[in-house]
Amino acid sequence: xxxxxxxxxxxxxxxxxxxxxxxxxxxxxxxxxxxxxxxxxxxxxxxxxxxxxxxxxxxxxxxxxxxxxxxxxxxxxxxxxxxxxxxxxxxxxxxxxxxxxxxxxxxxxxxxxxxxxxxxxxxxxxxxxxxxxxxxxxxxxxxxxxxxxxxxxxxxxxxxxxxxxxxxxxxxxxxxxxxxxxxxxxxxxxxxxxxxxxxxxxxxxxxxxxxxxxxxxxxxxxxxxxxxxxxxxxxxxxxxxxxxxxxxxxxxxxxxxxxxxxxxxxxxxxxxxxxxxxxxxxxxxxxxxxxxxxxxxxxxxxxxxxxxxxxxxxxxxxxxxxxxxxxxxxxxxxxxxxxxxxxxxxxxxxxxxxxxxxxxxxxxxxxxxxxxxxxxxxxxxxxxxxxxxxxxxxxxxxxxxxxxxxxxxxxxxxxxxxxxxxxxxxxxxxxxxxxxxxxxxxxxx
Numbered sequence: 001x002x003x004x005x006x007x008x009x010x011x012x013x014x015x016x017x018x019x020x021x022x023x024x025x026x027x028x029x030x031x032x033x034x035x036x037x038x039x040x041x042x043x044x045x046x047x048x049x050x051x052x053x054x055x056x057x058x059x060x061x062x063x064x065x066x067x068x069x070x071x072x073x074x075x076x077x078x079x080x081x082x083x084x085x086x087x088x089x090x091x092x093x094x095x096x097x098x099x100x101x102x103x104x105x106x107x108x109x110x111x112x113x114x115x116x117x118x119x120x121x122x123x124x125x126x127x128x129x130x131x132x133x134x135x136x137x138x139x140x141x142x143x144x145x146x147x148x149x150x151x152x153x154x155x156x157x158x159x160x161x162x163x164x165x166x167x168x169x170x171x172x173x174x175x176x177x178x179x180x181x182x183x184x185x186x187x188x189x190x191x192x193x194x195x196x197x198x199x200x201x202x203x204x205x206x207x208x209x210x211x212x213x214x215x216x217x218x219x220x221x222x223x224x225x226x227x228x229x230x231x232x233x234x235x236x237x238x239x240x241x242x243x244x245x246x247x248x249x250x251x252x253x254x255x256x257x258x259x260x261x262x263x264x265x266x267x268x269x270x271x272x273x274x275x276x277x278x279x280x281x282x283x284x285x286x287x288x289x290x291x292x293x294x295x296x297x298x299x300x301x302x303x304x305x306x307x308x309x310x311x312x313x314x315x316x317x318x319x320x321x322x323x324x325x326x327x328x329x330x331x332x333x334x335x336x337x338x339x340x341x342x343x344x345x346x347x348x349x350x351x352x353x354x355x356x357x358x359x360x361x362x363x364x365x366x367x368x369x370x371x372x373x374x375x376x377x378x379x380x381x382x383x384x385x386x387x388x389x390x391x392x393x394x395x396x397x398x399x400x401x402x403x404x405x406x407x408x409x410x411x412x413x414x415x416x417x418x419x420x421x422x423x424x425x426x427x428x429x430x431x432x433x434x435x436x437x438x439x440x441x442x443x444x445x
Contacts, residue, residue, distance in 0.1 A: 002117040005172035006110040007131050009073060011138040012165050013103040016045065016080075017395075018142030018300070019158050020096075021274055022289045025282035026155040031089045035279070035407030039208045040093045042275060042399045047204055048100030050392030051197040054245040054385045057108035058188050065112040066179040070170060072105025077166030084159035108385055113177050136307060140300040143278075147293025155289075189245040192237045196245070199230035200393060204400045211404030246389075247382060250375060255320075256383065258434050259371035262323060262363070263387050264394040265430040269330070269423035270360055272398025276406055276419050277353075284342050284412055295346055299357035306361030311369075319366040319373075320434045326363030327431035330356045334424035338417055359427070 020027075024038045031037075060068040079102055082095035110131070118127045149157040206223025213220055238244040251257045274296070281292040314322040333355035340349055368387060375383045401422070406415030 001172055001176035002113060002178075003127050003130060005169050005177060006069075006114050007134040008165055008169040008172070009069065009106040009110045010131055010135045012076065012162055012169070013049075013106055014135040015138040015142050015145070016099060016103070016162070017271075018139055018274065018296075019146035020045075021278040022143045022146035022293045022296075023150055023155040023158050024275075024278050026150055026289060027089075027092070030155065031086070031092065033089045034212070035403050036208050036212050037089045037093070038279075039211075039275070039399055039403035039407075041089070041096055043204050043208065043396050044093045044097040045100040045103070046271075046392050046395045046399070047197070047200055048097045049103045050389050050396060051200050052101050052104035052193070053108060053389050053392070054382070055188055055193045056105040057112070057382070057385050058243075058245065059105075060109040060112055062188065064179045065109040065116070066173065066177050068105055069109040069113060069177075070173050072102045072109065073166055073170050073173065076102035076106065077163055077170070080159045080162035080166065084156040107388060111384070113173075116178060136304050140297075140304045143296035143300060144293040147288070147290035150289035187243040189237070189241050189243060192234060192241060192245045195230050195234035195237055199227050199234055200396065202227035202230060204396050207397065207400035207404055209404075211407035246386065250383065250386065253374050255374040256371060258320075259323075259367055259374065260386060260390045262327070262367060262430045262434050263371075263391040264397075265426045265433075266327065266330075266360065266363065266367075267391045267394030268398040268401070269334070269426045270356070270398070271395040272402035272419060273334075273356070273423055275399045276402050276416055279406065280340075280412070280416060285344075295350075296353075298350060299353040302354045302357035303361040303364075306358045307365055310362050310365040313362065314366040314369070319370040322366045323363045323370070324431035324435045326359045326361070327427045327434070328359070329362065330359030331424045331427035331431070333359060334420045334427065337420050340413070340416065340420075342413060 020042060024041070027041060028034070028038055056068065056072070076099055079095050079098040083092055083099065086092035086095055114127050114131060145161075146158045149161065202223045206220045206227065209223070210217070210220045235248070238246050238248050251260070277296075278292060281287045281295055282289065287295070310322065310326075313325075317325075333352045336352040336355070337349055368384075371387050372383055402415075402419040405418045405422075406412050
């Protein structure tokens, strides 16, 4: 029952990563606003998710993972109701940011409670596998579920569906989960947290607004400068903090640094393209939300199916090589889509989308295991948190950048082609970056 509760927590977080994409056109029509407002609807969630996840884990260690997890589920459920009832775009963006904060609380503390519930290594491994599989299924089902709900009830229903999930998760956690040991000596790096959220927010904000205002606009340039200054202050704070939210010593190991970089690059490309194609299917081709959800199903299904064989391939050819192969496949898929135009048939682009999804599905499992294998087991929790944070940061940047490309003064399709070229280059760069790491040895410090 604890496993069921934790799976609901992680599953609802992943569901809301993708389910909202099929609703973007409906939200825009209902609440008004252009592409930049829709970018904020997506990015507000991922900014908060990326920025708070490391601190949320530390808070669970300090106060108790069960208490923090239940608080996170309650906040997520309330924020979902706020999203569903939002009267305008600004209210929806704020509620999405609160959702993202709650998501950051749920993910690390669900793992902590699972680790506490399963003391046997083998049983714990199986439990974590079920936990991850449930989240992958939710991620895959998100576009289709969202499209179906919008067709039947309307876009607000994609947020109302979280309420029964949240209530069930809260009850199961309260009834069955055991509290973890508190560590009052575990400090929260408040200064680092403030610098991180400010730096990421300024970077995303400047990139999003560049689409409408132009890249040379004074406000946009000021945002980039502020982001760079805040990022530098964050690094200085993490170097001097006794218990930093992001231990910079982890990056001394080459493989940890490389896998973190790959996670960032891959998510910029993949989730940026999800945003672009959600609008392409609906605004350019005039498809319904349900048809859009169905269009994403083979792509997301490929992610899930290839996940299942990725470990065997990694055992045969090596983790870094498998990551590089997956990145290369995704890069080829992006380049093969460059012929896309307004009104292009799905049958002409469906195979390429599946290749991109398959590439992602192939690289993520070895990416995670290679990163965890590069550090001591005692630091695996913080290492997993860093990977999650890095990948969510990539998602923020992908939506911000690609949304600006399609939302500028130029045509939508030229921005789509630019996004595909950037994605192909990022995927190719990820593969090139990780390949030399095949000879790296695990860290011993």
